[in-house]
Amino acid sequence: MEILLSGQLLVAALIIGSIYGLVALGLNLIYGTMRLLNIAHGDLVMIGAYTGYWLFTLAAVSPVLAMLAAGALAGLTGAALYFGLFRRQLAGSQPIERIEANSLLIFFGISIVIQNLTALAFTASPRTYQALDTLVRIGEVSIAQSRLVALAVCLGLSAAIVLFLRFSALGLSIRALIQHRTASRIVGIDVDRVQAFSFVLGFALAGLAGTLIGVTEQISPFMGFPFTIVAFVVIILGGLGNLAGGIAAGMVLGLIETYGVALTSANLRSVLIYGVFILVLVLRPEGLLQRRRLT
Amino acid sequence: MRLLTTREAVPLLLVAAIAAVLPLLGSDYYLGVGFILFGWIALAQSWTVVSGLAGYISLGHVVFAGIGGYVLVLTWGAVPVWAGALLGALAAGLFALLVGLPVLRVRGPYFVILTFGLAEFAKYVVINIENALGRFGRLILGGPPLETLYWAMAALALAGTLAVVAIRRLRLGAGLVAIREDELAADTIGVPTVRFKLFAFALSALLPGFVGALFVLRTGYFEPAQAFDPVISFTIVTMAIVGGSADARGPVFGALFLVALSELLWSNFPQVYMIVLGALLVGFVLFAPNGVAGLFERRRAAAAAPAGG
Numbered sequence: 001m002e003i004l005l006s007g008q009l010l011v012a013a014l015i016i017g018s019i020y021g022l023v024a025l026g027l028n029l030i031y032g033t034m035r036l037l038n039i040a041h042g043d044l045v046m047i048g049a050y051t052g053y054w055l056f057t058l059a060a061v062s063p064v065l066a067m068l069a070a071g072a073l074a075g076l077t078g079a080a081l082y083f084g085l086f087r088r089q090l091a092g093s094q095p096i097e098r099i100e101a102n103s104l105l106i107f108f109g110i111s112i113v114i115q116n117l118t119a120l121a122f123t124a125s126p127r128t129y130q131a132l133d134t135l136v137r138i139g140e141v142s143i144a145q146s147r148l149v150a151l152a153v154c155l156g157l158s159a160a161i162v163l164f165l166r167f168s169a170l171g172l173s174i175r176a177l178i179q180h181r182t183a184s185r186i187v188g189i190d191v192d193r194v195q196a197f198s199f200v201l202g203f204a205l206a207g208l209a210g211t212l213i214g215v216t217e218q219i220s221p222f223m224g225f226p227f228t229i230v231a232f233v234v235i236i237l238g239g240l241g242n243l244a245g246g247i248a249a250g251m252v253l254g255l256i257e258t259y260g261v262a263l264t265s266a267n268l269r270s271v272l273i274y275g276v277f278i279l280v281l282v283l284r285p286e287g288l289l290q291r292r293r294l295t
Numbered sequence: 296m297r298l299l300t301t302r303e304a305v306p307l308l309l310v311a312a313i314a315a316v317l318p319l320l321g322s323d324y325y326l327g328v329g330f331i332l333f334g335w336i337a338l339a340q341s342w343t344v345v346s347g348l349a350g351y352i353s354l355g356h357v358v359f360a361g362i363g364g365y366v367l368v369l370t371w372g373a374v375p376v377w378a379g380a381l382l383g384a385l386a387a388g389l390f391a392l393l394v395g396l397p398v399l400r401v402r403g404p405y406f407v408i409l410t411f412g413l414a415e416f417a418k419y420v421v422i423n424i425e426n427a428l429g430r431f432g433r434l435i436l437g438g439p440p441l442e443t444l445y446w447a448m449a450a451l452a453l454a455g456t457l458a459v460v461a462i463r464r465l466r467l468g469a470g471l472v473a474i475r476e477d478e479l480a481a482d483t484i485g486v487p488t489v490r491f492k493l494f495a496f497a498l499s500a501l502l503p504g505f506v507g508a509l510f511v512l513r514t515g516y517f518e519p520a521q522a523f524d525p526v527i528s529f530t531i532v533t534m535a536i537v538g539g540s541a542d543a544r545g546p547v548f549g550a551l552f553l554v555a556l557s558e559l560l561w562s563n564f565p566q567v568y569m570i571v572l573g574a575l576l577v578g579f580v581l582f583a584p585n586g587v588a589g590l591f592e593r594r595r596a597a598a599a600a601p602a603g604g
């Protein structure tokens with residue numbers, strides 16, 4: 001019981017929650033603007049984790065810098081996929097339901113390709129590394145430096161993106177696209193450009209978050225899928241296109257996971273996450289559909 | 296109506312012919328490959344019932360095979376082998392019936408990701424149960440010989456193919472296709488959508504339950520992470536998409552093609568095999584959504600059309 005009331009657990013929950021929020025933000029952007037369900041989202045987290053690992057191991061680059069490289073790499077992957085595969089799909093005359101369903105299968109294939117390319121290049125065995133592991137004491141609570149950085153970066157970036165979407169012209173165009181595709185085109189928004197930007201940004205955020213995750217978690221080619229699921233839970237809970245809501249939902253999931261595991265056992269973590277995922281989808285699929293009917 | 300149209304006869308005869316020929320080659324290797332091939336055909340045909348006909352794409356079909364395998368090892372020694380396999384199939388069907396009601400209300404892409412989540416959920420639940428019991432993998436000794444398993448699996452493949460052929464002829468098949476095209480409209484003109492979907496879902500779980508039990512009998516080993524491996528779901532989907540999932544031909548073509556590919560690549564280059572699979576899935580969804588069967592159709596249509604038209 002005592003451990004449940006400790007600040008330590010609360011901080012751990014907030015850190016996990018802020019990471020989940022940032023990972024989900026990328027998925028939300030891509031789904032919101034293009035109705036593409038990126039089941040490979042977690043694999044970008046994996047790419048980011050490996051980027052951090054190799055930069056640190058080979059060149060002693062701090063994860064704080066490596067995460068920028070990871071973001072760039074994931075963003076480039078996104079650009080290649082957008083211009084190579086998805087742009088034509090989106091420009092075609094297919095109904096949106098068709099694009100949604102196909103995007104799932106396409107990303108499913110892409111996910112398998114990314115995972116196995118990684119396994120081919122770096123073997124399937126899990127890796128860990130020690131960086132930023134000095135403990136910082138704040139009052140009662142002691143946290144590893146890496147987690148503190150993760151918290152700061154995730155919260156800072158999430159806030160920055162919310163502000164960007166609220167106040168910049170490009171950000172407003174993104175929100176317009178989330179609300180109504182056809183109408184955005186009519187009022188003169190360059191839909192293709194906004195889509196490309198959202199796609200690349202969504203990928204980059206996942207890669208960047210991946211580096212932060214890789215510092216504290218085991219890195220393997222197949223580590224990504226749980227993060228995809230987590231991101232889906234978060235955007236369903238928070239509501240589509242509601243990016244601030246998604247950040248809050250990330251926190252909620254972080255709390256559920258941390259306290260759920262503390263009350264039961266670490267083995268049950270996956271059961272808990274998938275359980276929440278199923279419950280949310282079965283009980284409240286409209287959460288995700290809220291503004292979808294506008295298209 | 297003809298007894299069998301070409302598109303119905305081709306897959307049935309193909310399965311029967313392969314089943315008859317492979318044992319003549321007189322080597323356990325071919326029996327083993329045939330066993331796997333028929334397993335995939337049965338799985339992909341089952342997938343076609345709910346995902347091809349009704350359009351409810353399942354990315355978690357492995358869950359039914361996993362349940363079948365798990366029930367087999369749980370009942371091992373307590374009941375005869377075939378009763379255990381049958382119980383596995385029934386348990387998978389029952390599971391589909393129970394989760395189907397809430398799950399099939401979720402439509403389109405949300406259903407798709409839900410099936411994946413559900414399969415992973417089941418996997419971790421079984422892993423935790425086995426851990427709590429202190430069991431880390433279960434061995435099964437003294438199962439039926441390979442030849443028996445081969446014929447059993449061939450029968451399942453034939454049954455699956457026959458089931459898809461039959462369903463397409465029944466009101467059920469027409470109803471499922473109507474649901475795929477426009478569920479609301481189907482409902483409006485009186486298709487019992489809820490009942491049909493649930494029935495199709497349960498039906499598409501039965502054979503995989505059986506196949507999962509046979510897989511365990513063949514390897515002589517049950518390990519949850521392996522029995523519920525999402526790669527199995529992925530392979531089923533890829534087979535059905537590559538072959539085409541509009542009728543019973545596609546799964547047979549897809550399974551044949553992928554098993555041949557797997558024999559070439561899997562043992563030496565497993566990752567390359569998976570990469571090719573992923574690329575095939577992406578390529579077919581983008582450029583040939585009706586699969587190899589659809590490509591045949593298109594060529595025939597082109598040949599039949601007057602020149603220049």
